[in-house]
Amino acid sequence: MASRTTSLWGFGLVVHQPLRRRHCAGCRRGPLPLLVLENGAPRCLDCADLGHLVLVPRGDTALTRRAREESTLSAVVVRFDRRRGRYERQGVLVEEAALARAERRCLADAEARRRRRARDARRRAAEDARLTEAFAAEIRRLFPGCPAERARDVAAHTSVRGSGRVGRSAAGRALSEGAVISAVAASVRHLDTPYDRLLMSGVPRHEARRRIAPAVETVLAGWSGAGQDSAG
Numbered sequence: 001m002a003s004r005t006t007s008l009w010g011f012g013l014v015v016h017q018p019l020r021r022r023h024c025a026g027c028r029r030g031p032l033p034l035l036v037l038e039n040g041a042p043r044c045l046d047c048a049d050l051g052h053l054v055l056v057p058r059g060d061t062a063l064t065r066r067a068r069e070e071s072t073l074s075a076v077v078v079r080f081d082r083r084r085g086r087y088e089r090q091g092v093l094v095e096e097a098a099l100a101r102a103e104r105r106c107l108a109d110a111e112a113r114r115r116r117r118a119r120d121a122r123r124r125a126a127e128d129a130r131l132t133e134a135f136a137a138e139i140r141r142l143f144p145g146c147p148a149e150r151a152r153d154v155a156a157h158t159s160v161r162g163s164g165r166v167g168r169s170a171a172g173r174a175l176s177e178g179a180v181i182s183a184v185a186a187s188v189r190h191l192d193t194p195y196d197r198l199l200m201s202g203v204p205r206h207e208a209r210r211r212i213a214p215a216v217e218t219v220l221a222g223w224s225g226a227g228q229d230s231a232g
Contacts (some may be wrong), residue, residue, distance in 0.1 A: 013075035015050065017090055018042070019082070034077065034093075045093075050075060053093035056102075062113065064092055066105050071098035124161065131173060132159045138175045139184055143223035146184065158183040181220075188219045 015034050023030030025041035036048035045051040055077065056067050068074045071094035078087040094102075106113075136155035139146055146154075158165045171179040189195045193215045198208035 013050075013073075015045070015048075015075045015077045015093060017077060017079035019080060050093060052095070054096045054099055055091050055093055056099060057091040058089055060106075063102055063106050066102035067094040067099050068092055070101045071095045074098075128159065128161055132156050134175060135159055135180065135183070138180050142177065142180055143184060143220070145223040145225060150187070154183055154187045157187070184223075185216055185220060188216050192216075192219050 015036055018032060018035055021031040022035055022042045024032060024035070024044040024047055025038075026043055026047040029044055032042060032044055034045055035042040036045065036050065037043070038048065045053070050073075053071075053073065053075065056064055058064065073095060075093045077090040077093060079090050080086070081088045132152075132155045135158065136148075136151045139151040139154060140148065143151070159168060161168065165183070169179060189209070189212060193212040195208055195212045198211060199205065203211070
């Protein structure tokens with residue numbers, strides 16, 4: 001019955017994947033792979049009137065959405081992530097017949113969805129190429145002495161989608177001067193100084209950066225033309 005399940009943050013009916021061994025407070029069966037909390041007490045799916053439902057694991061968004069649309073009764077399966085300190089969805093429980101109908105719907109338009117994914121992938125690739133090209137051009141503008149191939153390598157490395165590097169940050173996508181300088185300095189730090197060897201030898205990161213800072217500044221000044229200006 002719906003009244004026996006617990007609502008969690010708008011998920012609706014919720015079933016838990018327990019992190020430790022739990023037994024049903026009703027029938028005493030256990031350990032339970034899935035349970036419902038009723039007034040804080042664990043109940044197996046059969047005692048919670050959800051035993052006839054089947055699991056749709058997370059991962060296929062279209063199948064999950066359609067299975068929930070087709071199912072009169074459904075429940076979200078969650079598990080607590082201790083590292084993140086929050087509940088994470090693991091899938092949904094739906095009626096078996098509803099899952100079969102959802103699978104047929106997904107098969108019917110599988111080719112259209114495949115083509116859409118391919119179009120999206122091409123669009124993202126084109127966007128990434130434009131960002132990399134623009135980033136490399138900005139490196140060459142700020143550091144005209146930087147070899148063209150090196151500028152392209154830095155731009156390609158820092159602008160990888162999903163990498164979390166400075167080129168994918170809001171500042172990086174906006175080609176801010178600070179983001180560009182930061183990306184070039186990072187490349188110089190790793191490729192043109194003994195920074196990595198210092199880290200491997202056990203030198204703390206902040207100390208290693210302090211030691212190689214003059215070398216980084218010398219390379220950047222040379223690439224920017226500042227060193228020639230001062231010499232002149």
